[in-house]
Amino acid sequence: MLFDKLSVRLKRFTWLFSTILLVAPGLGCQKEGAAPVETPEAPTESSSTTRLLGSTLIGEYTPQQLATHVSGIPFAAALIRYPIRVYKLTYSTKNTDGQTVTASGALIVPTVPAGQALPLLSYQHGTISPTDERKAPSYYSSGSEIYSAVSVLASTGYVVSAPDYIGYGAAKALPHPYEHAASLASTSLDMLRAAKEFCQQEQKALNAKTFLLGYSEGGYATLALHRLIETDVSSGFTVTASAPGAGAYHKSAFASYIMNSTQPLNFLSSYVWVLDTYNRVYGLNRPASYYYNEPYATQLTANPLSPVPTSAAALFTPALRTAVLSGTDSQLTKTFRANDIYDWKPVAPLALFHGTADDYVPFFNSQDAYDAMRARGASQVQLRPIQGGNHFTSATQYTLEAYAFISQYY
Numbered sequence: 477m478l479f480d481k482l483s484v485r486l487k488r489f490t491w492l493f494s495t496i497l498l499v500a501p502g503l504g505c506q507k508e509g510a511a512p513v514e515t516p517e518a519p520t521e522s523s524s525t526t527r528l529l530g531s532t533l534i535g536e537y538t539p540q541q542l543a544t545h546v547s548g549i550p551f552a553a554a555l556i557r558y559p560i561r562v563y564k565l566t567y568s569t570k571n572t573d574g575q576t577v578t579a580s581g582a583l584i585v586p587t588v589p590a591g592q593a594l595p596l597l598s599y600q601h602g603t604i605s606p607t608d609e610r611k612a613p614s615y616y617s618s619g620s621e622i623y624s625a626v627s628v629l630a631s632t633g634y635v636v637s638a639p640d641y642i643g644y645g646a647a648k649a650l651p652h653p654y655e656h657a658a659s660l661a662s663t664s665l666d667m668l669r670a671a672k673e674f675c676q677q678e679q680k681a682l683n684a685k686t687f688l689l690g691y692s693e694g695g696y697a698t699l700a701l702h703r704l705i706e707t708d709v710s711s712g713f714t715v716t717a718s719a720p721g722a723g724a725y726h727k728s729a730f731a732s733y734i735m736n737s738t739q740p741l742n743f744l745s746s747y748v749w750v751l752d753t754y755n756r757v758y759g760l761n762r763p764a765s766y767y768y769n770e771p772y773a774t775q776l777t778a779n780p781l782s783p784v785p786t787s788a789a790a791l792f793t794p795a796l797r798t799a800v801l802s803g804t805d806s807q808l809t810k811t812f813r814a815n816d817i818y819d820w821k822p823v824a825p826l827a828l829f830h831g832t833a834d835d836y837v838p839f840f841n842s843q844d845a846y847d848a849m850r851a852r853g854a855s856q857v858q859l860r861p862i863q864g865g866n867h868f869t870s871a872t873q874y875t876l877e878a879y880a881f882i883s884q885y886y
Contacts, residue, residue: 527567527666528673529578534562534616542631545624556631558586564614566646567670572659572757580645581667582613582622582638584630585680593681595716595886597634598668599626600660600690600697603746604644606652606781612644629879633886635675635682639667641697654753655693655724657815661700665711672712687882688718691874692837692867695723695829699845700817702826715824717885719878722830722867724837726844728812733838735797740786743836748776748784748791754811767796818845821852827881828858829874831865 537545537560543553563583571577588594601621604611613622622638630636641663643652653659668686675682686705690698698720705711724730734747741747748768755762764773768784772791775782785791799805818841826849830842839861846859860877862870 525669526673527569527670528677529566529568529670531566531583531674532564534564534582534614536561537627539631542627545618545627552628555628557633558588558631560627560630561585561587562616562627563674564616564645565667565670565674567666569642569663569666570659571642571650572653572656577642577647577650579642579647579663579667580612580614580640581670582616582636582640583671583674584622584627584636584638585675585678586630586633586635588633591681593683594633594635595683595685595687596668596671596713597629597636597687597689597882598664598698598701599629599636599638600664600688600694600701601638601641602690602692602694603654606643609644609648612640612648613638614640614645625875634687635671635680637664637668637671639664651753651756653757655696655727655750655815656753656757657696657700657817659757660693660697661704664697664701665704665708665713668713684714685716685885686713687716687885688720689878689882690723691721691829691871692723695720696725696817697723699723699725702822702824703817703820706823707820715822717825717827717882718822719827719829719881721828721874721878722834722837722870723841725816725818725841727815728809729844730838730841731800731812733840734788735792735800737788741788741835742786744784744786744788744791745781748780752780754815758807758811758814760807760811765793767792769793819848819852821854822849822857823854825856825881825885826854826858827860827878829860829862829870829878831862831867831870833864834867834870836867 539556539559542556542560546552563585564580565583566578566580568576569579586594601613610617611620613620616623626636626638640647641652642650642659672682688698688702698718702715702718705713705715734741751767764777768776768791772784799808803809828842828846830839832839842859846857849857862873865873
């Protein structure tokens with residue numbers, strides 16, 4: 477049985493994925509921004525609408541060549557089963573303002589015996605710094621997660637769809653809507669649709685199964701995608717199993733957590749990025765001085781990537797902190813709630829992985845999601861705590877256990 481073989485191999489090689497999990501210093505954390513009276517969603521079209529615009533073969537890799545992608549990681553090559561072909565797909569999707577844009581992503585197709593139908597797996601990557609854009613999947617660059625761990629996963633028998641997201645690849649001229657649930661989900665879904673179209677054109681047999689994986693921002697995008705597929709009757713897909721990790725699913729609670737924090741928060745630059753995204757996407761267009769104390773308001777206006785302090789009190793204005801904690805800024809509160817994705821009822825098997833000592837995206841995000849989903853009657857949701865793990869040390873265990881989890885349903 478494939479699950480038994482894969483599970484054993486995954487457990488034998490714990491170090492395989494330890495260095496390649498999307499844990500860039502910005503991963504789906506948060507400090508969020510604001511919302512107007514209307515909260516825009518990224519609209520999707522009918523599943524019958526053509527998405528695929530073009531495809532380019534990036535490369536073909538034998539098992540021996542794939543082994544060089546993970547050289548230096550003991551025994552990693554033993555997981556590799558099939559040769560793979562890697563393509564860059566371009567496709568149409570909607571931006572946060574509803575305008576049609578061209579996006580891109582990587583599609584990894586294992587070369588299997590004729591007639592063998594494979595499942596699709598949508599892989600949502602973690603945070604990629606704007607200065608490190610070439611780590612987006614469609615570049616298939618050495619050192620990226622798609623180049624190593626995800627390629628090994630594909631070689632075990634999954635057709636992997638890996639969206640770049642808006643802001644990277646073909647859409648790099650546009651700002652990335654960081655931690656914006658609707659557009660992360662719709663862009664990932666449209667990549668899946670383009671992947672299916674490509675496989676039909678190339679006569680690559682797919683079965684009806686669809687799996688979802690991703691960690692940190694990728695975990696947030698994964699849960700948002702799962703929700704979209706199950707709530708949009710025109711999605712064209714049915715989730716078979718989903719395993720998001722360490723996502724910031726409860727944005728409104730996370731915003732209060734940040735504003736109420738007295739301990740150092742080492743990744744406030746990520747929260748600034750989310751705040752900037754929401755300020756723009758929801759049309760608040762408030763000046764930096766509304767959010768930040770000086771000199772940071774001036775610095776961030778000139779350079780959004782400029783360094784910020786680790787103290788929430790030092791960075792954020794007293795008025796902002798009061799507004800968040802009291803809920804008196806209705807537009808801001810509505811923005812956070814528009815990006816809360818923790819409270820709904822999933823149907824497909826779902827495992828929420830999270831390190832219990834995560835001080836970057838706190839564990840309560842997954843705990844709250846689990847509690848809310850169970851309260852709504854979700855019978856196939858699991859909470860998988862990674863005991864003592866922080867946002868970075870949990871990555872290895874997440875990868876191994878998430879892959880083993882979805883393989884039960886292969």
